Amino acid sequence: MKSSSSPLVKTPKRGSASRGGGWWLLLVLAAAGVALLGWLVVKTSAASALAADSPYVAARIVPDDPRVAFGIAMTEFMTRGGRVTDRSKERARRASIEAPLAEEPFLLAAVDALTKNDRPRAERLLIAARLRDPRTDLTRLLLLDTYLRRNRITEATGEITALSGVAPEAGGLLIGELARLAQSPETRGPLEQALKKNPAFRDRLLAHLADNNADPDLILRIARNVPAAGGASGPQPWQGRLVVSMADQGQIQRAYELWRNFYAPKAPAKKVGVYDGGFQGLPGSGPFSWTFPASPAGIAERTPSRTLQVDYYGRDNAELANQLLMLPPGAHRLSIRAEGDAEGEGSKLSWIVECQPSKARLADLVLRKLTYAPRAMSVNFTVPSSGCSAQWLRLIGTAGEFPKGQAATISAIQVSAAG
Numbered sequence: 571m572k573s574s575s576s577p578l579v580k581t582p583k584r585g586s587a588s589r590g591g592g593w594w595l596l597l598v599l600a601a602a603g604v605a606l607l608g609w610l611v612v613k614t615s616a617a618s619a620l621a622a623d624s625p626y627v628a629a630r631i632v633p634d635d636p637r638v639a640f641g642i643a644m645t646e647f648m649t650r651g652g653r654v655t656d657r658s659k660e661r662a663r664r665a666s667i668e669a670p671l672a673e674e675p676f677l678l679a680a681v682d683a684l685t686k687n688d689r690p691r692a693e694r695l696l697i698a699a700r701l702r703d704p705r706t707d708l709t710r711l712l713l714l715d716t717y718l719r720r721n722r723i724t725e726a727t728g729e730i731t732a733l734s735g736v737a738p739e740a741g742g743l744l745i746g747e748l749a750r751l752a753q754s755p756e757t758r759g760p761l762e763q764a765l766k767k768n769p770a771f772r773d774r775l776l777a778h779l780a781d782n783n784a785d786p787d788l789i790l791r792i793a794r795n796v797p798a799a800g801g802a803s804g805p806q807p808w809q810g811r812l813v814v815s816m817a818d819q820g821q822i823q824r825a826y827e828l829w830r831n832f833y834a835p836k837a838p839a840k841k842v843g844v845y846d847g848g849f850q851g852l853p854g855s856g857p858f859s860w861t862f863p864a865s866p867a868g869i870a871e872r873t874p875s876r877t878l879q880v881d882y883y884g885r886d887n888a889e890l891a892n893q894l895l896m897l898p899p900g901a902h903r904l905s906i907r908a909e910g911d912a913e914g915e916g917s918k919l920s921w922i923v924e925c926q927p928s929k930a931r932l933a934d935l936v937l938r939k940l941t942y943a944p945r946a947m948s949v950n951f952t953v954p955s956s957g958c959s960a961q962w963l964r965l966i967g968t969a970g971e972f973p974k975g976q977a978a979t980i981s982a983i984q985v986s987a988a989g
Contacts, residue, residue: 674699676695676696676698676699676702677695677696677699677706677708677709677712679695680692680693680695680696680699680709680712681712683695684712689716689719689720692712692716693713693716696709696712696713696716697713700713704732707733707743707744710729710732710733711729711733711743711744711747713725713729714726714729714730714733714747714751715747715751715757717729717760718751718757718760718761718764719756719757719760721760722760723760723763723764723767724767726760726761726764727764727767727768730744730748730764730765730768730771731768734770734771744771745771745774745775745778746778748761748765748771748775748778749775749778749779749782749784752775752779752784752788752792753779753784753785753788758788762792762795762796765792765796766795766796766797769796769797769798769799770799772792772793772796772798772799773798773799773806773807773808775792776789776792776793776806776808776812777807777808777811779792780808780811780812780814780815781811781815783815783819786812786816786821786824786828789808789812793808805832805833805855809828809832809833810832810855810856812828813825813828813829813832813857813858814856814857816828817857817894817926817960818927820927820959822894822896822926822959822960823896825857825858826841826858826896829854829857829858833853833854833855833859834852834853834854834859836853837852837853837854837858840896841858841895841896843895843897843984843985843986844893844895844963844983844984844985845858845859845860845893846859846860847982847983847984848876848981848982849872849873849876849877849878849980849981849982850876851872851876856892856893856894857892857893857894858893858894859893860872860891860892860893861891861892861893862890862891863888863889863890863891863892865888865889865890866886867882867883867885867886867887867888867967867969868880868881868882868883868888868890868967869881869890870890870891870965873979876981877979877980877981878891878979878980878981878983879978879979880910880919880965880976880977880978880979880980881975881977882917882919882967882975882976882977883967883973883975884916884917884967884969884970884973884974884975884976885917885969885973886967886969887966887967887968887969888966888967889964889965889966889967890919890965890966890967891964891965892962892963892964892965893962893963894926894960894961894962894963895923895960895961895962895963895985896959896960896961897953897961897985898953899953899954899955899956899958900952900953900987900988901950901951901952901987901988902950902951902952902953902985902986902987902988903948903949903950903951903985903986903987903988904921904923904933904935904948904949904950904951904963904983904984904985905946905947905948905982905983905984905985905986906921906935906946906947906948906980906982906983907944907945907946907947907980907981907982907983908937908940908944908945908947908978908979908980908981909940909941909942909943909944909945909978909979909981910937910940910941910942910976910977910978910979911940911941911942911975911976911977911978912937912938912940912976912977912978913938913939913940913974913976914936914937914938914939914940914976915938915970915974916970916971916972916973916974917967917968917969917970917972917973917974917975917976918936918937918938918967918968918970918976919936919937919965919966919967919976919978920934920935920936920937920965920966920967920968921933921934921935921937921963921964921965921983922934922935922963922964922966923951923961923962923963923964923985924961924962924964925953925954925957925958925960925961926958926959926960926961926962928957928958930954930957930958932951932952932953932958932961933949933950933951934949935947935948935949937976937978940978944981950988963983963985
């Protein structure tokens with residue numbers, strides 16, 4: 571739309587003409603023109619939005635708009651595993667003549683070339699698509715794959731860097747693609763070389779692989795071959811996630827070995843009983859040391875005096891502390907020393923032992939009639955000979971019909987062989 575200074579839209583001067591009937595006629599005609607222009611703007615905007623999100627609806631409004639042809643072809647591409655009907659391909663090809671700056675025809679043609687294993691042609695088409703729209707993440711992901719397969723590290727690094735800035739949502743998409751490439755023997759080595767030049771994604775990739783149960787040897791290889799960004803030292807989040815993932819998969823002994831290597835090299839080579847049973851704050855976090863889940867129903871935390879302070883509000887069930895044990899089959903005794911204000915009636919605090927992963931409960935030690943005079947409490951239990959290679963020790967709060975807060979200070983907890 572032109573501004574009022576445009577020769578096509580004159581602002582009437584005040585005077586006799588502005589007060590005559592001719593001015594009213596001009597006003598009516600102008601209003602009609604604005605309405606028509608408004609409809610064209612709405613139609614064009616609708617076509618643009620619908621072509622991307624609802625191309626089949628857009629086809630009813632503007633069937634000849636090239637964006638509609640591109641939108642239908644891309645919809646088929648996304649929903650049919652990369653397959654596009656010949657009719658849609660031809661419509662997109664014809665539309666590309668009317669819209670030579672559109673990237674979709676080149677992207678679709680590149681995918682077609684890739685399916686025919688014609689990688690040189692696919693690369694040329696992808697570069698042409700990228701020139702037309704540098705922000706299309708799919709184009710850049712396909713180029714990244716192509717460059718890694720051809721061991722072109724500099725170009726691959728450039729695509730990783732560009733993808734990281736394409737859009738906020740591109741980060742997750744990129745990590746998923748990097749994980750796929752990391753698990754392919756053909757692209758694993760080149761990917762490591764590219765990550766060395768841009769290590770910002772290294773830890774996110776390792777965490778993604780751990781969360782998705784990737785081969786631990788692969789994760790450790792990448793961690794070994796690609797230094798952390800900025801010379802980071804100390805435990806990394808991906809390490810804990812790898813240990814937890816392996817423990818969840820039942821690889822208990824190896825998970826413990828990695829846990830020692832990452833966190834607590836002075837811990838016993840074979841875990842015996844409870845680690846940090848005196849709440850000293852020994853090195854290491856879950857699952858083989860203490861984890862204190864956050865909960866609005868209560869809190870458990872170590873104190874400077876080497877105790878575990880527990881406040882449970884009694885209104886909702888909650889898990890307040892846990893640790894994974896590796897007890898052998900046989901008879902055992904769970905013992906604690908505690909004080910506080912916990913009657914164990916209605917709402918209650920309990921230490922329980924459960925098999926992993928079956929959750930079969932082996933022991934339940936309720937903190938009953940607890941006062942501020944410290945006292946010892948214990949319970950015996952038996953670990954079965956099969957199906958219980960690890961056990962969870964948990965501190966849980968169980969809500970009663972009439973909620974009542976429970977408080978305890980625990981100075982020691984241990985699990986030993988029962989005599």
